[in-house]
Structures are given as C-alpha cells and as structure tokens.
Amino acid sequence: MEKTVLVVTDAWHPQVNGVVRTLDELARSVKEQGIAIDFLTPERFATFPLPFYSDIRLALPTRRQVASEIDASAPDYIHIATEGPLGLVARGICLRRGLPFTTSYHTRFPEFVSARLPIPEDWSYRWLRQFHNSGNGMMVATASLGTEMAARGFHNIKRWTRGVDTVLFDPARRQPLPLPRPIFLNVGRVAVEKNLPAFLDLDLPGSKIVVGDGPDLPALRQRYPDVHFLGRRMGTELATIYASADVFVFPSRVDTFGNVILEALASGCPVAAFPVTAPNDILGDGGGVLSSDLQQAALAALMLSREDARRKALTFSWSECARQFLSNLAGVPHSAFAGRGRRLRPM
Numbered sequence: 001m002e003k004t005v006l007v008v009t010d011a012w013h014p015q016v017n018g019v020v021r022t023l024d025e026l027a028r029s030v031k032e033q034g035i036a037i038d039f040l041t042p043e044r045f046a047t048f049p050l051p052f053y054s055d056i057r058l059a060l061p062t063r064r065q066v067a068s069e070i071d072a073s074a075p076d077y078i079h080i081a082t083e084g085p086l087g088l089v090a091r092g093i094c095l096r097r098g099l100p101f102t103t104s105y106h107t108r109f110p111e112f113v114s115a116r117l118p119i120p121e122d123w124s125y126r127w128l129r130q131f132h133n134s135g136n137g138m139m140v141a142t143a144s145l146g147t148e149m150a151a152r153g154f155h156n157i158k159r160w161t162r163g164v165d166t167v168l169f170d171p172a173r174r175q176p177l178p179l180p181r182p183i184f185l186n187v188g189r190v191a192v193e194k195n196l197p198a199f200l201d202l203d204l205p206g207s208k209i210v211v212g213d214g215p216d217l218p219a220l221r222q223r224y225p226d227v228h229f230l231g232r233r234m235g236t237e238l239a240t241i242y243a244s245a246d247v248f249v250f251p252s253r254v255d256t257f258g259n260v261i262l263e264a265l266a267s268g269c270p271v272a273a274f275p276v277t278a279p280n281d282i283l284g285d286g287g288g289v290l291s292s293d294l295q296q297a298a299l300a301a302l303m304l305s306r307e308d309a310r311r312k313a314l315t316f317s318w319s320e321c322a323r324q325f326l327s328n329l330a331g332v333p334h335s336a337f338a339g340r341g342r343r344l345r346p347m
Contacts, residue, residue, distance in 0.1 A: 004036045005329065006075035008066075010058055010084025011106075012041035016213075016232065017189065018259040019106045022162060022321070023081065029163075029322035038073040040066070040086060052116055052215055053191075059086045067093050074337040077102070077329045083109060083131050095134060100333045103132045104139040104160060105149065108193075108254040115192050129153050136332045139325070141257035142281035158328040163318030164262035168236070171268030171310055173243040179228065182206040182302055185245035185269065187238070187260045188252075190214030190229075198251035198274075200224045202295045211241060242267035247301040250279060251294060258282070266313035268306035272297035287312035 007026075011019040027037040045065065047057035066089045070078070078094060078101040080087045087103075094101045110124030132138040132154055139160035140146045146157045177183060184204055188194055191214040200208065200220065210220075213232045221229050233241060242248070248264035250273040258278045264271055271288030273279035274297075279290055287309050291297035 006073045008040045008090040009081040025318040102137045111254045163321040169266035173240045179207040182246035187211040190217040195251040270301040270304035272301040
C-alpha cells in the first residue's frame with residue numbers, strides 16, 4: 001500500500017524561493033518511487049502578511065484545525081519543513097500525541113531577524129534548538145551546515161541535498177543580449193540578507209543584471225541606476241537569462257544552500273562567491289571561484305569553462321534529493337496512523 005508523508009510548511013505558493021521549489025520537486029520525485037506527499041500549507045487558513053515581506057503571508061491556524069488536517073491525512077510520517085506558525089502548531093500536536101516527526105532547517109532565521117531587529121542571534125538559536133531537537137531528526141542541505149549546527153548544539157542531523165532541472169536550465173538557451181559584455185548576474189530575493197550591495201558595489205567591466213523581487217528593490221534601483229533590475233522572471237525566460245550571462249555572482253553569506261547556484265551552473269554559467277557555507281559545499285571542487293575578494297572571484301570566473309560548470313550541475317539531481325529524504329524517514333518510527341503497512345526501506 002502506498003505510503004504517505006505529511007509535509008507541514010509555512011512557505012508555499014505564490015512564494016518563489018528555494019524551499020517551495022524543493023518541496024515541489026520532492027513531491028514529484030517521491031511519487032515516482034511510490035510515495036505520496038500531502039502538504040499542509042497556509043492555503044487552508046486565514047493569513048497575515050509577514051513583517052518586512054508583505055507579499056508573504058503566514059497562516060493563522062488553530063490547534064483544532066491543524067489536528068483535524070493531520071487526522072484527515074493519517075500519514076505514515078510527518079515532516080515539519082518550517083518553523084513558522086503552522087510548523088509550531090504541528091510540532092506541539094506531535095509532542096502532545098507522541099507522534100514522531102522530522103524537521104528541516106532551510107533559512108538562517110537568527111541572522112534574518114537580527115538584520116532587521118535588535119534581537120541577538122543567540123536568543124533565536126536557543127529557540128531553534130528547542131524546536132528542532134524535540135523531533136526525530138533535523139535535515140540540512142550540506143555537510144558544512146550540519147557541522148556548524150552540531151557545534152551550535154543541534155542533534156540528530158541528517159543530510160538532505162538539493163537538485164536542479166537540467167532540462168530547463170541548459171547552456172543551449174544562450175542568446176546575445178543587447179548589453180555590454182561581460183554580463184554579471186544575480187538571481188534571488190532582493191532583500192537585506194542577500195547582501196546584494198557586495199555585488200553591486202564591485203568595479204566590474206560590462207553589465208550587471210539582477211533578477212528577482214523583494215522589499216529592497218525600489219531602494220536599490222534608485223541607488224544603482226546603472227544596474228539592470230529585471231524583476232521576477234520565471235521558466236524559460238529565466239533560464240535564457242542564466243545561460244546568456246557570463247558569470248553568476250552570489251554575494252550572500254547566510255544562505256543554507258542556494259538553489260540559484262545550481263541553476264546557474266546547469267546553464268553553463270560559472271559562479272563567483274564568498275568562501276562560506278553553501279558555496280563551499282557546492283563549488284569547493286569546481287564550477288566557480290571562491291574568494292573573500294568578490295571582485296577578484298568574479299573576474300577569475302570569466303576564465304572558467306562553461307562546460308565544466310554544466311558538468312558540476314549534473315552531479316546534483318532531484319531524484320537523489322528524494323532518495324536522501326526517504327532514507328532519512330526510514331530510520332524514524334511510524335506515526336500512530338501507520339498500522340496499515342511496512343516502514344520505508346532505505347533507498
């Protein structure tokens with residue numbers, strides 16, 4: 001009989017970010033392996049705008065509503081993907097009922113908060129330890145992030161990699177653009193935690209393009225009139241921009257992975273980044289240049305092989321992402337609903 005995993009997530013459509021993209025691809029990939037995923041998302045509840053991001057809406061769930069959704073799903077496994085209102089209520093229900101659950105760590109919440117409010121990062125990390133350590137495993141995207149979180153007191157850490165659509169993101173989509181070359185590109189949320197001025201302040205030849213939306217977009221457009229801010233782009237249009245750029249510049253120091261790095265590599269676009277968690281794990285053995293001098297990294301990346309960048313991306317797949325996720329669940333006790341079949345076997 002088909003196994004069911006209930007994934008509880010505060011991040012969901014119409015948001016465009018790595019968490020939503022990963023969950024979408026996970027659902028597709030595990031279905032091919034005979035596993036069904038039910039999603040418990042803000043779509044089913046009243047919502048309110050997230051402070052600092054009015055276009056992102058968080059759920060206002062009651063305990064009874066979430067408990068009813070869990071009972072209706074009757075899942076074999078419960079995975080809490082985010083630490084927002086839905087994740088908090090679901091975690092509380094699981095603890096009270098003695099239901100096993102896993103969690104995942106996608107966003108550096110403490111850094112996100114401290115960049116906007118006078119709240120010490122240590123306070124936020126203390127709360128996050130309570131949240132994640134109460135479950136049956138916390139999944140992280142890279143080995144170095146796992147090492148870092150273990151040093152911060154997090155337990156039972158499991159690897160859960162990411163993938164990339166190598167059909168959509170393809171060097172063959174490269175086209176001439178009506179801009180001076182070389183073209184340096186960034187794609188992602190236009191917000192303070194992405195550290196975009198570290199890229200936009202660089203003295204680089206050619207042109208700079210930023211693709212994405214976010215709260216800092218109006219201010220950065222005014223501050224950097226020579227930069228081409230294209231707003232949100234999707235699908236083949238986005239893939240064509242990636243393939244048509246010469247270097248992808250990733251200035252973030254706090255991302256836990258960076259799906260956009262893989263999208264750039266798959267498009268044949270070498271990457272320049274700081275030598276921090278995420279870029280280190282992805283680019284440590286090729287595909288880009290890591291340096292504390294981001295300008296030097298960006299210029300050096302111009303010399304890299306586009307074919308090598310593509311080959312690096314081909315080592316990541318959504319099927320491997322799904323395999324790791326299911327293997328992590330295989331070591332977790334069944335939920336109380338799961339008397340109808342066998343446990344998942346490690347993949």
